[in-house]
Amino acid sequence: MTIALLASILNHMVELDAPVLDDIFHALGDATRRRMLHELAEGPRSVGDLAAPFAMSLAAASKHIKALERAGLVRRTIQGRTHLCRLDAGPLATAHAWTAHYQRFWTSRLDTLEALLRQQDATTPPKGD
Amino acid sequence: MTIALLASILNHMVELDAPVLDDIFHALGDATRRRMLHELAEGPRSVGDLAAPFAMSLAAASKHIKALERAGLVRRTIQGRTHLCRLDAGPLATAHAWTAHYQRFWTSRLDTLEALLRQQDATTPPKGD
DNA sequence: GCGATTGTCAACCCGATGGTTGAGGATCAG
DNA sequence: CTGATCCTCAACCATCGGGTTGACAATCGC
Numbered sequence: 203m204t205i206a207l208l209a210s211i212l213n214h215m216v217e218l219d220a221p222v223l224d225d226i227f228h229a230l231g232d233a234t235r236r237r238m239l240h241e242l243a244e245g246p247r248s249v250g251d252l253a254a255p256f257a258m259s260l261a262a263a264s265k266h267i268k269a270l271e272r273a274g275l276v277r278r279t280i281q282g283r284t285h286l287c288r289l290d291a292g293p294l295a296t297a298h299a300w301t302a303h304y305q306r307f308w309t310s311r312l313d314t315l316e317a318l319l320r321q322q323d324a325t326t327p328p329k330g331d
Numbered sequence: 332m333t334i335a336l337l338a339s340i341l342n343h344m345v346e347l348d349a350p351v352l353d354d355i356f357h358a359l360g361d362a363t364r365r366r367m368l369h370e371l372a373e374g375p376r377s378v379g380d381l382a383a384p385f386a387m388s389l390a391a392a393s394k395h396i397k398a399l400e401r402a403g404l405v406r407r408t409i410q411g412r413t414h415l416c417r418l419d420a421g422p423l424a425t426a427h428a429w430t431a432h433y434q435r436f437w438t439s440r441l442d443t444l445e446a447l448l449r450q451q452d453a454t455t456p457p458k459g460d
Numbered sequence: 461g462c463g464a465t466t467g468t469c470a471a472c473c474c475g476a477t478g479g480t481t482g483a484g485g486a487t488c489a490g
Numbered sequence: 491c492t493g494a495t496c497c498t499c500a501a502c503c504a505t506c507g508g509g510t511t512g513a514c515a516a517t518c519g520c
Contacts, residue, residue, distance in 0.1 A: 224360055230429075231356035232508090243433060249467060262509055264468065269507090283466045283517040291436035298430040300359075304372060305427070307420035361478090378497060391479055393498065398477090412487040412496045 222274075223300060226293045229273035234258075235266050239275060242289035249285045351403075352429060355422045358402035363387075364395050368404060371418040378414045 229235055238252050253263030267287060270276040274293045279286045358364055367381050382392030396416060399405040403422045408415045 221362065223365065224362060227356050227360035230426075231353055231360050233350065233353060234508095236352065236429075239433070243436065250465090258508090259510065260467065261469085261511085265508070283515095285467065289433075289436060291433045294430050294433050295437040297359075298427065298434070300365075301423050301427040301430065304368070304418075304420045304423045307372065307418055308424040363478095379495090387478090388480065389497070390481085390499085394478070412485095414497070 222293070222296065225269075225273040226275070226297050229269050229275055230297065232266070232269075234263075235270055238263075238266060238270065239289060242276065242287060246286050246288040249287065252287060351422070351425065354398075354402040355404070355426050358398050358404055359426065361395070361398075363392075364399055367395060367399065368418065371405065371416060375415050375417040378416065381416060 234256060237255070241247055241252060241255070249264060249267060250260065252267060253260050256263060267276060267278075271278060275290055276287050277290050279288075363385060366384070370376055370381060370384070378393060378396060379389065381396060382389050385392060396405060396407075400407060404419055405416050406419050408417075
């Protein structure tokens, strides 16, 4: 059963152009869901807890949670009548890995930024050290 | 004018819960657009070049490119009758930074993975260092 | 058993998205 | 000037997404 876990993790790290990314990025493309993830980062939350901060019906919030589940970002355990949601950041690692693939295209800009700051530093009168 | 560039870059790195992220993640949530970015990583491409690999009309591809532009991922320069598109990875850095914020929630799992691999390594007969 | 609580489900509304086609504005080649 | 090329724009269509409401299943407290 640890094998399944391993396969799941490795799959997340490798499969970079899959439809999985559609679900992940789609889930992240909504401020409400990002705020929910932010909340879940503090610990497990019930559906009601997650819905509370928003001016929307419980059903609407439930849909958002389902979107997060479809992306694999949230897992749910049912305890009695309350549904306990917890964060699963694995898919976020996938998204992170995908964006990292393009890192060389912005690091050059950051190097430029650093150079500009250094230059500006040189032109401004030094205030000691 | 370098000030504007600086402000743009810094803004990208800081503004983490802005509606900008909506556009960025939404742009990334489509396989067609991700493939376009992949192509643009090779160098500047015309609209026709970007549309060619896909079984869709030029107008449809044009809409995808507009979505990428809205997210700031693509900038366009018009040369005669052809529109030259080039990658701007700055917003990708923003997305990268956002996901990084949750890194501690998956690194633990990766540590588990590493531990499992190490353990497996120890149990398999070593083939000479 | 009964009422209150938690949450899903289904139907519905409406704006956004992704696709098409057709028309047309520029520009390049001749 | 003329025709071909590149691309956008507008109209249209189907589907999706996010929101609502109302009904209902299941559980907890009593």
